[in-house]
Amino acid sequence: MENFRKVRTSEEESPLPFSGLPPDVVEMKVKEGSKIRNLMGFAAARMGLEATRQIVFSGCGRAVTKTVTCVEILKRKVGGLHQVTKVRYRTVREVWESRDPQAPHLTVHKNVPSICILLSKDPLDPHQMGYQPPGPPGGLWVEEGDVQEERSRFPPSGVKRKLASPPPGEGEEQKAKKPPSQVQDPQEDLGTVAGC
Template sequence: MMHYRKAQNVEQELSKADLPFEDCLPKSPNDFLWMHVKGGTKVSNVIEFAQAALNKNEHRCVVWSGSGGGVGKTISCAEVLKRSHPLYQVTRMAYTSVEEHWKPQMDGLEEIIATRQIPTLHILMSLDALPDSIEGLQKPNTATDFWEGNETHRNSHPRQQQQQHHQPSTAGSQQKKRHRSGRTKPAQQQVKQVAEENEPSSHGQG
């Protein structure tokens, strides 16, 4: 490819018929809000727009879609929206076609167009209850194993988190042993450090 230069990527334009939710989408395409998330999307703006649509009852269902650099933000949008509304959720993956255009830098060569498939994440969220028979259904206020979310894991185990915060530290006894051998800081600084370590942490709250 030394005689070619990269020109542009043309991503397949999806339609609502391409969404992988044949078993759970509303019958009318106008009955749900479809939010496209890209790498440069400002999360706060699209979240406010979706929340307003649900609050005004303009839509009862929202679908988030993102590929490439937008996948992470797609997940963030869904997680934030769940905090303000009791939503049923279905998460699925699909593929989108992308054409890579390569322009020749020498006479006599033709343009090359390479097509590849990139994974695309789609998250359907509904205020209305969805049937239990739907594959991958996640009900409101429950966790999903579709991806590993550290934040979801921490929020779903508050008792365990509280026990960890109040668990006595063994750092004091270990530091005393080291102090006897003359390798630790003065005792006054040591007591201050142990007190700070035993102080309950606020991590995970918010």
């Protein structure tokens, strides 16, 4: 392949895997080089309109993770969105040109993973495969005034909890059974480490 260079890449068009979509549904085609800021600005503006009830994000290959990221951001911005996710394969056609002008072009067909995610303000069928109900309002963040605070099951780091004390009398027996600890000279430890 060192004698070839990629000239063109094209995806085969395929219909969206969701039934019953209106013909004017907003479809966000996420590419590997797409800027999330640009995608989210357009998608949030469209979902802010009352007339827009559904939006579809799709991406394939290396754009799959960026597609999921966009969906999660929009779900937190808009809130109350129902989601259906479909995973499938898509055929991508690559055209390679030879450095030798006499050699023919090479066409490669690849099957790459693809994802399509439907977000809807209206309820969707909860029994279909890939359905997710809307999350709690505000997602992981709660805004209080000008401060954002993260909700978490875990206490913030650095918080110390008081350990439960042993039942009366049990702690004294444990102390009596322990042998006295050996005290070492810190210089001995440094000497052995330095000698290694």
